[in-house]
Amino acid sequence: MxxxxxxxxxxxxxxxxxxxxxxxxxxxxxxxxxxxxxxxxxxxAIAARDSAAPTESFHTVTVAAGESLWSIAEQVAPQADPRDVIDEIVRLNALSGVTVTAGQSLAIPAEYAPAP
Incomplete structure (x- = not known):
């Protein structure tokens, strides 16, 4: 078979x-x-892209040559953790990263504004 x-x-x-x-x-x-x-x-992001943002919610700084977000964060808020300040600056300005260039204008949250 x-x-x-x-x-x-x-x-x-x-x-x-x-x-x-x-x-x-x-x-x-x-x-x-x-x-x-x-x-x-x-x-x-409210500062850089929205002209209706209240001016009391932020102040602006201009990035100088050689400055980074870390150095700016230390200048505007020496008492705060720079990482938290950088995060708020990045969100407020709708930055795609943490690189800034000299002459760039950045909005800084009002809570870190220098005393008048």
Missing amino acids: STIAFAAPATRLRLTTRGRRVLAGLAAIPAAFALSAAVISGGA
């Missing part, structure tokens, strides 16, 4: 144009959520 083995034909996955579009759309969903979150969080 002999046995006959039947091999299933090899099937190949084929993506149609519509399938590729659906797959690309599904892959784009996380990127869309990340982009919308970045746009929403960027709206928290």
